[in-house]
Amino acid sequence: MILAASLFPFMCFGIGFILNTIAIFYGSLAAIPFGTMVVVFIIWAFISFPLALLGTVVGRNWSGSPNNPCRVKTIPRPIPEKKWYLTPSIISLMGGLLPFGSIFIEMYFVFTSFWNYKVYYVYGFMLLVFLILIIVTMCVTIVGTYFLLNAENYHWQWTSFFSAASTAVYVYLYSVYYYYMKTKMSGFFQTSFYFGYTLMFCLGLGILCGAVGYLGSTLFVRRIYRNIKCD
Template sequence: MSGRRWIKQMFIGAFLIPAMVCGTAFFINFIAIYYHASRAIPFGTMVAVCCICFFVILPLNLVGTILGRNLSGQPNFPCRVNAVPRPIPEKKWFMEPAVIVCLGGILPFGSIFIEMYFIFTSFWAYKIYYVYGFMMLVLVILCIVTVCVTIVCTYFLLNAEDYRWQWTSFLSAASTAIYVYMYSFYYYFFKTKMYGLFQTSFYFGYMAVFSTALGIMCGAIGYMGTSAFVRKIYTNVKID
């Protein structure tokens, strides 16, 4: 990666998730302070968390980025890559990346739909959750389904002569988080008795953090599986 793009990506990687989590937590904390709630975090703790982001997370990302740039070497593509992007032909509407992204998260969400109810109940109804073995099994199923779905989506995309598979594979798997967050609305209105600004912001704020983390995890799993698939199929391509 030439130029200064790696610096931009380093800062995004260092501060994207911490900024989202800290911003959500601080916003909810200010509401808790206003309502004099016992869940309010002391101001000193908030400052300590910010210091961790600047003096621990950022230096570690800097070291990791520099080591990665120096040790990774040149990209090892399985076949010759054309420097000039070719025009993408017209295709049917359901083969567009935006449609694939929206539909890609349905099956992964369906594989964890039942388990989400019990996890939400343990979070918000304060019931003890003890079937961790089953949760691990559901996690394995989620990973397998996510990889399979993203590979199928990427195959159809490449078959339509559309080479924009990287972000499509990531976002199609990460769209699982959208359905999880939509399900949290149903759970809030029909399964809980929460009300008021503090409880509502507390619920939806932390559910947004949970859904985003789940989406990033699914997106990373889907991208890694799809990358291995694309590398495998293009390794067998013979170019005269």
């Protein structure tokens, strides 16, 4: 509960603090005043963090005990040996390829508008690409979960999350290509700012895609096991 409410903000705050220290060292106007950082931390500590804890407590009390669609054994069954391409690591790594392919072209325009100071105005098309990303992510994660269950591996929860979240890894790799091939940036200051802020963007994207993938897999698993008849 505490980890869910603080991990992502702390990671972004840590990256932002390092980048701000570099900006102050170079005397850049991009440096954020210390007072502003304190205000942001206070907002997180007294508004965002308590609301996250409150939402977790309310959600647990609202849902009550787990409502499994079928009977669950108390003794875990051993997972049989499986082929290398059915391991959770391979499924997680390959799961982000198709979602990244659905946003590959749009990423060029997003990076160009942000780092090359071009005006981005096709927000309707961005919304369409976002919806396609959500649909493709859910479909790919459901397929990966099906392969795991078919291989008698019931540890699908984190695999479904990382399978969808790996989209952010491919986006970050694309940002490396974009930096060297499409920009004229050089020097430690520009490089650190580019990869630092891109890392924060990819962290948020990974959590978003991971949550969507886990939700889709959960609905899929509950749906198929709801039809199982147990004595």
